[in-house]
Each structure stands twice: as structure tokens, then as C-alpha cells.
């Protein structure tokens with residue numbers, strides 16, 4: 098194939114993998130739905146390399162897919178066998194930490210955890226944080242507009258970005274490495290690329306916003322009887338306690354399954370809902386706030402982690418690795434107006450159980466951000482039509498005015514359902530944008546739109 102020869106000539110022999118040299122890691126993201134290897138893998142070391150590769154692929158009409166850490170859960174980085182992958186693994190490193198501006202300029206392939214550690218060493222704090230921190234990359238985080246566990250206090254990935262560099266489908270480099278908090282000089286171009294899942298341009302560098310470190314975080318686990326109590330606790334904690342940096346909830350079936358599998362027990366009794374509340378306020382303040390909530394019957398029971406190890410135990414139930422082992426497990430990531438989350442969970446469970454009475458159905462998530470994840474295992478064997486689970490989960494969601502993707506993105510897995518959350522006018526504008534930026538349709542074809 099002469100294109101591969103041209104790419105090798107432009108980027109160097111070792112920058113292009115083909116044939117048997119393409120490892121299995123380029124096949125699928127963490128959704129484990131990818132089945133094909135790409136035609137070739139390009140591993141650029143610089144923005145110029147990305148630009149040269151795209152220029153050649155654009156001229157040849159060759160589709161490309163960006164791959165970051167491949168921790169995505171929507172199939173966004175999966176090839177179908179006819180694309181060339183541009184993998185950002187070598188375009189890695191922190192270029193600068195500017196303590197006066199409180200910014201970090203970073204290459205797209207840098208792992209999130211590396212950026213967090215570098216910020217901490219400079220006496221600052223990078224607010225983006227998610228379970229995949231060791232493997233996911235900043236470019237992937239921005240391309241998916243990742244959420245994570247600190248959204249309630251600091252916002253999503255989008256809110257952590259001041260500047261961005263992206264390469265367009267034809268190889269044009271658009272460098273907007275702005276460091277200012279305020280910059281209204283025309284359209285905010287970085288927003289086009291953030292959350293576009295590699296379909297409008299490839300992100301090569303970013304200027305991230307850093308914050309003062311939040312100080313010591315107190316972790317509390319609370320047990321409650323009803324979902325309305327969870328919402329009341331959230332609003333009361335924000336109003337009376339303050340310093341809330343995480344607020345996660347788990348429904349009984351999710352908490353019970355994981356806690357039992359991990360051999361953990363926190364309270365003597367069973368409860369309907371469990372929340373993890375994290376605050377930067379003094380431990381005494383959190384303690385007296387929770388004592389008040391127990392006294393007036395809002396919270397059934399509560400404990401404050403007495404050590405880092407106990408806080409980790411509490412979070413291990415929320416991270417829920419045991420549940421991932423259920424057969425045919427499907428994971429959903431939806432958002433709804435927070436007051437409707439409880440009713441949606443009940444309606445969705447009822448609809449799924451009507452079809453699969455023995456199914457495992459459980460709910461958990463970043464409830465403080467109106468975001469809930471759903472675990473469904475129909476407990477049926479291979480051959481089961483798993484799309485009928487999608488139909489029920491998203492069909493029920495439509496009646497509640499929710500979004501089919503709170504934070505994981507659309508990728509390939511949710512593409513058939515985008516119309517549930519977006520109007521015909523919104524979809525038409527998305528197509529216009531795609532046509533304007535990528536008229537040949539070479540960037541991550543078949544994803545999102």
C-alpha cells in the first residue's frame with residue numbers, strides 16, 4: 098500500500114505499525130466491543146507528525162481513528178478494519194506548569210494521573226479525576242469531555258481547559274493555547290473539539306486550568322431509606338456544611354452485591370440507598386452535620402472514614418469491580434433532572450424485570466451531577482438480543498426527558514439512540530458542523546453522528 102510507504106517516509110519507519118506488528122490493544126476500548134484490527138497504526142511524536150499524517154490520509158481519502166488510552170466505554174476508538182489508527186501514546190509529556198497563571202500545558206497523550214501528580218508537585222491541583230486515571234490520556238479525556246468524581250465542585254473536563262491545539266482533517270493545525278480565564282475574542286473554538294470524540298479534529302495539546310489544593314478531604318458513608326432523602330441530603334450538605342467535592346449514590350442492589358463480594362460490611366442493618374459524601378470541611382463539622390441529619394430522621398446511619406484505608410474501602414464498593422464479572426453485563430450512563438432519577442430507576446427496573454424476571458438490575462453514580470449508571474445482566478446466555486435492553490433503558494428515558502450519555506459519549510454503541518436526546522434541528526446542525534470541518538468524512542467515521 099503506497100500510503101503506508103508515504104507515511105513511513107514522512108514520519109519515520111518506527112512510527113508506523115502494519116501487519117503482524119499491530120498488537121491486540123489497538124482492537125477495542127474498555128467496552129470490549131471492538132472486533133477488528135486497523136489497517137495500520139501511526140504513533141506520532143509531535144503535532145507536526147499528526148499534521149503530516151492527516152495531510153497524507155486526507156489526500157488519499159483514508160479514514161483515521163484517534164486512540165488515546167482506550168479506556169472509553171462507548172466504542173469510540175474501535176476500528177472496523179478499514180481505518181488507520183493514530184495512537185497518541187508517544188505524544189506525551191508536560192510542557193510547562195505556569196504557577197502564576199495556574200495552568201499546565203500538556204501533550205494529548207499524557208496519562209491523566211501523570212498530570213495530577215505533576216500539578217500536586219507544583220503545589221496545585223488538577224480537578225479532573227476518574228477511575229481510569231492511570232491509563233486514560235488528556236486527549237481522550239477532552240475528546241470525551243470526561244466527567245468523573247469531582248464534577249459537583251469543579252465541573253466536567255470542559256471546565257478544566259483554557260486553551261487547545263487541534264489538527265483538522267486536512268492537516269491544518271489550529272493552535273489556541275490560551276492561558277487567560279477571560280477571552281471573548283470571537284468564537285471559542287476549543288469547544289468544537291471538546292466532547293467531539295475525534296470526529297471533528299484531533300487534539301494534540303491543551304492548556305489545563307489548575308486550582309489551589311482542596312486540603313484534607315473527609316469521606317463519609319451514609320445510609321438512607323428513600324431516594325428523595327438522598328436529594329434532600331445533597332442540598333442540605335451543600336447549603337449547611339459546604340466544601341462538597343463528591344456526592345455519589347448507590348441503590349441497595351448495587352451496594353449489596355459489591356459489598357458482599359468484597360467481604361465488607363459497614364452497618365448492621367439493610368438500607369435502600371447509600372451515599373458517599375466528601376467534604377473539605379473539618380471532620381468535627383462533618384460529624385455534627387451528620388449527627389443532626391440522623392437526629393431528625395433524614396439519614397438512617399452514617400460513618401466517617403477514620404483512615405485513608407477505610408476511605409478506599411468505601412470507594413471500592415462504589416467502583417464496583419465485582420459487578421463487572423456478571424455475565425453479559427451492560428453498563429449505561431444516563432442523566433436526568435435529579436428529582437426524577439428515583440422514579441426513572443423504578444420504572445426502568447420494572448420494565449426490564451417484566452421481560453427478564455431474574456435479571457440483575459442495579460443503579461449507582463454521580464448523583465450530585467444528575468448522572469446515574471445502570472448495570473444490567475439478563476443472566477441469559479450468548480445469542481440473547483442485547484439491543485432489546487438498550488431499547489427498554491433508552492425508551493423509558495425518553496419519557497423522563499433524560500440524556501442517553503451523561504459522560505461516556507456516544508461512540509458507536511449509542512449512535513442509534515442519539516435521537517432520543519437530540520431534536521432533528523440539533524442533529525442537523527451537528528451534521529452541518531461535521532460536513533464543514535471534515536467534508537471527506539475521514540475522521541472517526543461511523544461514530545457519534
Ligand SMILES: Cc1cc2nc3c(=O)[nH]c(=O)nc-3n(C[C@H](O)[C@H](O)[C@H](O)COP(=O)(O)OP(=O)(O)OC[C@H]3O[C@@H](n4cnc5c(N)ncnc54)[C@H](O)[C@@H]3O)c2cc1C
Nearest residue numbers: 165166167168169173228234236237238240244245295300
Ligand atoms: C474504570 C473506569 C472508570 C471510568 N470512569 C469514568 C468517569 O468517572 N467519568 C467518565 O467520563 N468516564 C469514565 N470512564 C471512561 C473513560 O475513561 C473516559 O471516557 C476517558 O475520558 C477516555 O480517555 P482515553 O484516553 O482512554 O480515550 P479513548 O478511549 O482512547 O478514546 C475515547 C474517544 O476519544 C477519541 N480520542 C482519543 N484521543 C483523542 C485525541 N487526542 N484527539 C481527538 N480524539 C481523541 C477517540 O477516537 C474516542 O472516540 C471510565 C473508564 C474506566 C475503564
